[in-house]
Amino acid sequence: MALGPVMLDIEGLELTPADRMLMREAAVGGVILFSRNYSSPEQLSDLVSAIRAVRSPPVLVAVDHEGGRVQRFRKGFSAIPPMRRLGTEFDRDQDTAIESARMAGWLIASELRAAAIDLCFAPCVDLDHGASEVIGDRAFHSDPEVVATLAGAFCSGLRSAGMAAVAKHFPGHGAVLADSHEKLPVDRREYSDILDDMRPYERLIANRRIAGVMLAHVVYPEIDSLPAGFSTQWIRQQLRAQLGFDGAVFCDDLSMKATASYGSMPERARRALEAGCDMVLVCNDRPAAAATVMALNDYSNPLSLVRLARLHGTGSVMRETLQASDEWQHASATFSRWLERPPLELDA
Numbered sequence: 001m002a003l004g005p006v007m008l009d010i011e012g013l014e015l016t017p018a019d020r021m022l023m024r025e026a027a028v029g030g031v032i033l034f035s036r037n038y039s040s041p042e043q044l045s046d047l048v049s050a051i052r053a054v055r056s057p058p059v060l061v062a063v064d065h066e067g068g069r070v071q072r073f074r075k076g077f078s079a080i081p082p083m084r085r086l087g088t089e090f091d092r093d094q095d096t097a098i099e100s101a102r103m104a105g106w107l108i109a110s111e112l113r114a115a116a117i118d119l120c121f122a123p124c125v126d127l128d129h130g131a132s133e134v135i136g137d138r139a140f141h142s143d144p145e146v147v148a149t150l151a152g153a154f155c156s157g158l159r160s161a162g163m164a165a166v167a168k169h170f171p172g173h174g175a176v177l178a179d180s181h182e183k184l185p186v187d188r189r190e191y192s193d194i195l196d197d198m199r200p201y202e203r204l205i206a207n208r209r210i211a212g213v214m215l216a217h218v219v220y221p222e223i224d225s226l227p228a229g230f231s232t233q234w235i236r237q238q239l240r241a242q243l244g245f246d247g248a249v250f251c252d253d254l255s256m257k258a259t260a261s262y263g264s265m266p267e268r269a270r271r272a273l274e275a276g277c278d279m280v281l282v283c284n285d286r287p288a289a290a291a292t293v294m295a296l297n298d299y300s301n302p303l304s305l306v307r308l309a310r311l312h313g314t315g316s317v318m319r320e321t322l323q324a325s326d327e328w329q330h331a332s333a334t335f336s337r338w339l340e341r342p343p344l345e346l347d348a
Helices: 017-023 041-052 083-092 094-113 144-160 191-206 232-242 265-275 286-295 302-309 319-324 326-340
Strands: 006-008 028-033 060-063 065-067 166-170 212-215 248-251 279-282
Touching: 006 286, 017 028, 017 286, 028 041, 028 279, 041 060, 065 094, 083 094, 083 144, 094 144, 094 319, 094 326, 144 191, 166 191, 166 248, 212 232, 232 265, 248 265, 248 302, 265 279, 265 286, 279 286, 319 326
Parallel strands: 006 028, 006 279, 028 060, 166 212, 212 248, 248 279
Antiparallel strands: none
């Protein structure tokens, strides 16, 4: 059974019969895990194994695990500093920051791959414009070239541990005040200004660092009246044609309030897919997820199937073997020391 275009969530620490039944539907292609799905590394491994056993080939298993405040699994996993710490380090010592970014990507991916998780929605390559609280210290830096450099190293670290990178939130979420979880943000800048936000993507795509991109639930009225995730202009013209991206495109969670005025959940999902997305997320609303899956069971896009299939994780080691390695011990200890001391702020 091929991967469908819908990624959904599950309620608890184990699969329920209802979870299994829904996951067997043709339109399902992935499961995203949250903090409520985690109690220990052993429980997580058992849960992922159960998810992967539901169908063949298995659905993608993903998680938001960027570091900082966006890290779904805590106890039993290494604490990763927010990416802004890497940007601050870059201003002090570029070589150390670049190596630390690579090490952060490797550490995140190696621990997730030890639990057989395929995909982490990272890195966040939004620019730190000092406007968006929901982005905030998730951003590496305000300079697009620094963001591209650090994100590229982070992606290399992910890949070295067997995990593809998914950059977000295209074309850029860092210049708006509103949180798309709560309302629809509108970025009224000129296209020439938004080009800065797109420069990290341009470099990451040119250097083949990313296999996926997640769209922002933001409207950029100078370019299109629709949010980026529903916009053929942003997906087909800018991301695909202009930047040459040939990987998988994700529409961020359609349960966010930013998308509420664009129809029912199945209508929103179909709108995003028709605009050029390969997969849509529907989280924290099981009735809406079920309705979307049923509405899309006849949907098929051969190109999307190829793009999504590339995102399965490769290779892994046992957790005990990983933690006994010199590389893991060095990386975990390094970031523990970072988090024990306040960040160094350079004088302006």
